[in-house]
Amino acid sequence: MSDFRVTAIRSLHAEFCVPGDKSISHRAAILGALANGVCTIRNFLPSEDCLNTLYAMQALGARHDVLAELTGYGPTHLVIYGQARRLCPPSVPIDCGNSGTGMRLLAGLLAGQPFDSELFGDASLSSRPMGRITTPLGEMGARIDTRGARPGCAPLLIHGSHLAPITYQMPVASAQVKSAVLLAGLFASGRTTVVQPATTRDHTERMLAAFGVSTHQDGLAIAIDGGQTPQACEFHVPGDISSAAFWLVAAAALPGSRLLIKDVGINPTRTAILQVLGRMGAHLIETVHHSDGEPIGHIEIHGAALTGTTILPAEVPNLIDEIPVIAVAAALACGRTVIRNARELRVKETDRITTVVNNLRAMGAEVIEFEDGLEIQGGRPLHGATIDSFGDHRIAMAFAIAGLFAAGETVISNTECVNTSYPGFAHHLQAILEHQSTPDAFILPTRSNL
Ligand code: S3P
Numbered sequence: 001m002s003d004f005r006v007t008a009i010r011s012l013h014a015e016f017c018v019p020g021d022k023s024i025s026h027r028a029a030i031l032g033a034l035a036n037g038v039c040t041i042r043n044f045l046p047s048e049d050c051l052n053t054l055y056a057m058q059a060l061g062a063r064h065d066v067l068a069e070l071t072g073y074g075p076t077h078l079v080i081y082g083q084a085r086r087l088c089p090p091s092v093p094i095d096c097g098n099s100g101t102g103m104r105l106l107a108g109l110l111a112g113q114p115f116d117s118e119l120f121g122d123a124s125l126s127s128r129p130m131g132r133i134t135t136p137l138g139e140m141g142a143r144i145d146t147r148g149a150r151p152g153c154a155p156l157l158i159h160g161s162h163l164a165p166i167t168y169q170m171p172v173a174s175a176q177v178k179s180a181v182l183l184a185g186l187f188a189s190g191r192t193t194v195v196q197p198a199t200t201r202d203h204t205e206r207m208l209a210a211f212g213v214s215t216h217q218d219g220l221a222i223a224i225d226g227g228q229t230p231q232a233c234e235f236h237v238p239g240d241i242s243s244a245a246f247w248l249v250a251a252a253a254l255p256g257s258r259l260l261i262k263d264v265g266i267n268p269t270r271t272a273i274l275q276v277l278g279r280m281g282a283h284l285i286e287t288v289h290h291s292d293g294e295p296i297g298h299i300e301i302h303g304a305a306l307t308g309t310t311i312l313p314a315e316v317p318n319l320i321d322e323i324p325v326i327a328v329a330a331a332l333a334c335g336r337t338v339i340r341n342a343r344e345l346r347v348k349e350t351d352r353i354t355t356v357v358n359n360l361r362a363m364g365a366e367v368i369e370f371e372d373g374l375e376i377q378g379g380r381p382l383h384g385a386t387i388d389s390f391g392d393h394r395i396a397m398a399f400a401i402a403g404l405f406a407a408g409e410t411v412i413s414n415t416e417c418v419n420t421s422y423p424g425f426a427h428h429l430q431a432i433l434e435h436q437s438t439p440d441a442f443i444l445p446t447r448s449n450l
Contacts, residue, residue, distance in 0.1 A: 011254070040235070049420045136194075168193070210233055245322040284299065341373065
């Protein structure tokens with residue numbers, strides 16, 4: 001098992017890119033495979049989660065060729081031979097690994113196919129709730145058996161069928177559920193509408209538009225007409241702001257630092273982390289340089305002495321994946337930070353409320369746990385500790401950032417999991433640790449020469 005050994009840093013002056021966006025890469029693999037021709041995908045994220053989705057689409061008949069790859073990980077630039085909606089039955093069950101996004105989106109897609117299929121995942125994924133997708137997909141006419149040891153959990157045995165359109169009021173603000181219903185709606189006869197309780201990330205809607213499939217938005221409701229065929233296109237995946245978030249927090253909490261993250265996705269349904277760090281006192285400059293499809297830009301951040309903040313309920317879906325590292329920023333800030341309305345964290349790759357609370361306490365922070373969140377009284381000095389990631393990539397990375405501010409050594413154990421979303425994280429961490437003796441900015445290119 002690998003680990004990270006982290007000590008405190010004195011400065012952070014850097015420019016680099018983070019790998020491609022995980023949410024967008026999953027969708028690119030799926031829509032590329034459904035399109036009516038050859039699609040080119042640039043800056044695909046070769047993480048385990050997205051590779052599982054790419055291989056799933058291959059198992060359903062859509063081949064791909066690799067044009068460039070991140071050595072040791074997988075393709076970053078590829079062409080996918082779209083099947084014009086005609087997928088073939090997989091010969092074996094499909095492995096979704098650790099990925100809730102992969103499993104839920106694929107379930108939506110497979111619900112409307114004229115064949116049966118099975119989706120399974122690792123122990124973490126097999127304990128996550130799937131009723132949130134089997135309910136609407138069942139209302140559309142698919143029969144999905146949850147075969148897990150825990151009720152309502154994977155493996156999923158999907159008996160695909162002809163789907164009827166529905167209007168579905170989502171009980172949880174989940175982009176995965178919205179996307180599963182929209183993908184099923186693409187194969188239903190008529191108009192399927194999904195109504196969100198709050199705005200969630202809109203990558204599926206944007207990606208469908210890029211592939212020539214129209215959706216209709218009316219407030220929090222999104223509708224899709226079944227029967228449309230995605231048109232092959234070229235798609236450039238922006239850097240993942242959820243991966244950038246780790247370095248943004250490191251820079252934000254270190255007065256005198258300057259960090260430039262280039263070519264990163266700044267879709268407004270994902271950028272609440274920037275507002276939060278701004279409220280906490282960091283100075284941020286966002287430059288948009290491409291705004292068709294998915295907006296892409298540079299984020300420059302200058303560190304400051306941070307102060308605590310309250311996360312607003314409407315912000316929670318927009319920064320749900322960043323909460324572990326926001327909690328680290330809160331421990332480094334002066335004053336109280338309150339994060340409530342975030343019960344969803346309990347059903348992520350781990351129960352992220354409990355793992356964050358326990359790990360922060362192990363490093364000396366003062367934290368109160370609530371059923372739906374946590375409250376951090378910041379400003380207590382952190383000390384090194386041995387921290388378990390519990391196999392959760394975002395916990396491993398968030399606590400590596402905490403280690404950059406702790407007295408003594410912090411050891412994060414069980415860190416292979418970072419490859420589920422951020423191949424190359426260890427390389428970036430190492431570069432930041434090694435540049436402590438030179439105050440000059442270092443530039444770390446990522447895509448081709450990690
Ligand atoms: C994702 C949506 C989010 C997020 C996950 C990726 C997606 O989950 O936590 O990492 O790609 O749609 P929700 O379904 O809770 O929105």
